Amino acid sequence: MPSLADSFLPGLAQEEIQRAVYDLHLYVPNEIYELYRWRNGKSAFNTACEGVHFSYLWLLPFTLALEKYHELKRYPYNETPICFEGKSLFPFAEFDDDILTVLMTDKSSESSQVLWIPSESVSKPQLMYSNLTSMALTLSESYESGAFFVDGDGFIDSIDVKTAEILRRHNPDINEFYISCSRKLFINRELTSDILEDIKLISESLVRFKDPEVINILSNFYCSLVSVLSENSEYCRMKIVEILGQFYDVKVIPLLVSALHDRSAGVRHTAEESFANLRNLSPSEDSPLLMLIQEVVDPLISSLEIIDIVPTGYTHAANIILSSNVIEQVFQALLHHDELVRKEAVLLLGETNNPMVIEPLVRMLNDPSPLVRETAQAALAKIR
Structure with a gap:
């Protein structure tokens, strides 16, 4: 110009x-x-x-x-x-x-x-x-x-997933700075008024970089809060769910599914909004993760009244996915014609860390796609 x-x-x-x-x-x-x-x-x-x-x-x-x-x-x-x-x-x-x-x-x-x-x-x-x-x-x-x-x-x-990858690649020290801040903030911290302000201040930077390691840190912190009855705990859980709803990664699904069953109506509503946001973050209509959400999560959201589970930890949270009206959708995704959708379904089952999913994962070791086979092998190693 x-x-x-x-x-x-x-x-x-x-x-x-x-x-x-x-x-x-x-x-x-x-x-x-x-x-x-x-x-x-x-x-x-x-x-x-x-x-x-x-x-x-x-x-x-x-x-x-x-x-x-x-x-x-x-x-x-x-x-x-x-x-x-x-x-x-x-x-x-x-x-x-x-x-x-x-x-x-x-x-x-x-x-x-x-x-x-x-x-x-x-x-x-x-x-x-x-x-x-x-x-x-x-x-x-x-x-x-x-x-x-x-x-x-x-x-x-912008396509946020792409910009985050580029940002992490060219600014590794800044990314590591915020990961370090996350560890200090979310590991073994008491629920004081200070932590509420700190979460608010760091959230935008965590979302900007979208480092996968942050997902584990936030998920573990959420699980430590589910049995704590206080306004501070509810606010922290809502904020964590809001942040993870801006990470376009299959690893956030177990935690967000868990949040759909949180005792707090505010957390449950935030979880629904986070899934809606994940759909909007999809880089394309045929994104494997988007199709997985449509096939697995959407039926769950539409039938929430059937399920009455209050999670008590990350394992329980992930196992909500194994409830009878959800697991069939996951298994169907294992048969999807797109290898990337099958890969995302395998990753999701691996996140449950439950022996119940070993048999279907073993079957995926014979998948025609090397990518799916490799992912299934890693998922099984994680569970065992």
Whole structure:
């Protein structure tokens, strides 16, 4: 788009940037120098020009970035992640009125993690990318792979499953940071008011990265709460179910099925909404996981009044799937013509960790698909 290319300002000389930041008595990463030597931001934000195609990302001109820097000096830094507490942040881009920043230091450095500062005062800053290069690679691959695309109405849209994979691949340290936070938050934690706030703050980042390890952490925490009668426990269970409803992975199905039978009406309702969200997250109409949900979960939801089970742990939760009006749908999925649907059904049975499913899984060792046979072998090893 010529109008977009013309909106970039000519790059600055290294000396110009150094003079501009000299009075700050801090260093910006070398990646910032490289960025502004290439282009001095964009002259103005043009919604018609780049809003659709670049998802509202506006590279700030350097003088405006300096103005934003002084505004951020008044930001409540006790609200930033602990690794950034008391540090100075240099803004370089805006994203839907939010700000992307890097860390300033008292020594020269090659790069810095990219921090996202939301415009809403109720939200806390979050780590977004490992560095500027990782950010560029993430966005570039997201567009090139079709994870970001322009829909029929001309608006930018995304396939969340794909964007999460790309995000994890190019920003492994940020992903590991949030996994570590999850372990600290959800393992052996007391149900204080602090944990409720922490869950609320970390949930968006967990959903953005969608790391499969988080599913196990959240599922185990949910199971530790089902026998706890308190408002805090109910809120945590609802939040966990809401988060897992945004992970397009067969491993979330046993927990969400369990939540359909939770003693709390709020949790049950959230579980139904989560299954509805999983359908919306499907990258295509013929997605194997979507077909599995339609064939196995939908009949369960439509006949919930028949089942009256309150789960007491993850094993019991998974075994709800083995109830008479559900297991037949799972077994039927094992006969599906699509090998990927059969694979998802095998994975689901493996998650039950129940000897009752050994016989059908053994039969799947003779499936014509090597992928299904391999999955069945792994599922059996898990149960045994």
